[in-house]
Amino acid sequence: MFDALFVFIAVFTVVCALGAMLNRNTVDAAMCLLLCLAGVAGLFVALHAFLLAFLLLLVYAGAVVTLFLFIIMLIDVRGSASSPRRRIATVAGIAALALVVAGLASLATRGRLALPQPPPGLPVGESLKAYAELLFTTYLLPVQLIGFLLLIAMLGVIALSRKAP
């Protein structure tokens, strides 16, 4: 049922994700996040979404993690003097953890989706032409909205990073 390569990539991704979230050192956490994203890109390749795998590496590994590393070096995070957690925060954390575990358990026990095998024939995610057709016909309005969103984000970052008078 499970391919050995799939198991390897999946375990690698999960371990790197855990490392990214639990590491005390922020730079190490960013590096673990990078490896985790590479694993997810590998899974995209396994799903025949080659363009998305490439874009994931380009946008996340190339831009987002690099930005994280720049910010980490810029603001020089010292190890936090860990103050004790407040009780309400602990209770809320335990409740949220219980919800997540319940969701995962429900997925494991009842999440039997149909479509166990990919449909035969050429995978649709492979052809760039299909992306272009959808992006420029059905999803033309969202593409333009996303363009405006990027413009607004750019202006917002410029306004935020200006020195306060």
Place this chain on the structure above:
Amino acid sequence: MITASLNAYIGLSAILFAIGFLGVLLRRNALVIFMGLELMLVAATLGLVAFSRYNAAMDGDVFVFFILTVAAAEVAVGLAIVVALFRRRGTIQVEELDSLKN
């Protein structure tokens, strides 16, 4: 050629999402909280791509496009806010950023 069932992909996506969520809950460094948010977004895209592949439909793949763009914009603005916060307050530990409370 890697073969795995749709359930495996969705389960992996859920596990990654849970890890990111736990990071957001447990960590108190604003940068690591941001990394947890990014991890949750990536987990969601993994689920979308898997559904798209197994249903032979393109819409999930195109949606991942938009998620990637929104994530990039979000991280740019969020990190700019973190830097501005650090400049003004000298810390990015979320427990110490409680000036709205009083």
